[in-house]
Amino acid sequence: DAGVTQSPTHLIKTRGQHVTLRCSPISGHKSVSWYQQVLGQGPQFIFQYYEKEERGRGNFPDRFSARQFPNYSSELNVNALLLGDSALYLCASVISYNSPLHFGNGTRLTVT
């Protein structure tokens, strides 16, 4: 079975631009979450979606938004990019609450 898939793998953007990251969960997983990991830190929670509804939001500015589609795939959008948005963006899916998250390979975003 395919794991969590993310695209693109790498992305280079300029300050002020917009970016869209995409994620497909493991088949049968209805919950998708997004995490940001900057160098030297653990992943930080951005969003959780379940059945197309936002269920949780971390401490990130409104420049960050996300949505989940009927097939449970998800997009993370970041507007007005800042240098500090440079990070590894991780998508994860989970079969049920209190179960472990399964992460995709991540999207490495570099903002110049």
Next chain:
Amino acid sequence: QKEVEQNSGPLSVPEGAIASLNCTYSDRGSQSFFWYRQYSGKSPELIMSIYSNGDKEDGRFTAQLNKASQYVSLLIRDSQPSDSATYLCAVAYSGAGSYQLTFGKGTKLSVIP
């Protein structure tokens, strides 16, 4: 503020030795605890899940949980150079329909041949 604390290391152990990784967490209501391994430039991969007090063993890995002390640990027996990675402790929080993991900063482990 839900917090997870880990020693950042680096922790260096000789090949064949036992590596001991520790983690403390702030929220007494937490029920689920995970250890992830992350190689440089890669995404986290799950090593162990633990939900009850005590020890849980899986091959060379043993996770230990003490909810009264709010303490989780991971022991790696017969450490191999391929175990060299950053180990992330994660604590699950669920409430108001939300489910999220809070991660520590990770402990970097180096296994010296």
